[in-house]
Amino acid sequence: MNKLITAIKVKNLSFYYGKTKVLEAISMDIYQNQITAIIGPSGCGKSTFIKALNRMNELEEEIKVEGRVEFFSQNIYSRRVNLNRLRRQIGMVLPRPNLFPMSIYDNVAYGVKIIGWRPKQELDEIVESAIKAAGLWDEVKDKLHKSAFGLSSGQQQRLCIARALAVKPKVLLMDEPCSGLDPIATIKIEELIRNLRGELTIAIVTRNTQQAARVSDFTAFFGTDENRIGRLIEFGATAQIFNNAVDERTRDYVSGRFS
């Protein structure tokens, strides 16, 4: 394997909603151009963690962050950070499709247009290549100017991924992107993730351990301690976590023995 480069370094991150601590002292790296899965039982803080990586939690009520999150060595919680730019570089796909009431084309072009004006032909090319990367082109190429709401939920979710890819993020965060989808739509999203392997840094939260095993290079297993606070229990190459985990709790969880 080539030498791994850290895209996001999480150092001793603790996270609070109001006065309630939900994550304790998380330290781990998200490696560039690798796919990192975050797995663990419900309520262990997986979504909170991934949202902390591009400050998406700040849309919620009072939060407190301790520790550091560095994006290519830059502290993302520094006051100097431009949040729009940060979220363009570290994009996010949510559990449910959240398209705009616009055409398929305009949904994908939207973020690109915000960055700056481009000639129509260039915009067309960006839209086409993002939709292709999301594995959706053949299904939508003849109806680009129809409403995005006419698509199935699986197609809508892939369009959300196309929209995220169109602004050329360095990292894509995915929070349970298949949670509302049937098995076939889920497989299509997994295929598209695998196709991005080696080209884009991806962190994906999933409750589906088999999905983590299928798509990821690295896996972080989160759990809760006796105070119900989320902790990183084990991090490693996905094959190691699934076949040769060090911690008994990881072994129980990945083998489905977790209650």
Ligand SMILES: Nc1ncnc2c1ncn2[C@@H]1O[C@H](COP(=O)(O)OP(=O)(O)OP(=O)(O)O)[C@@H](O)[C@H]1O
């Ligand atoms: N906006 C919020 N305000 C207060 N508490 C919250 C908020 N969001 C999440 N929590 C709490 O933080 C803890 C972690 O929640 P989080 O959604 O991050 O876990 P999760 O591992 O992603 O769970 P699931 O797999 O069920 O989605 C839970 O105890 C949850 O109730």
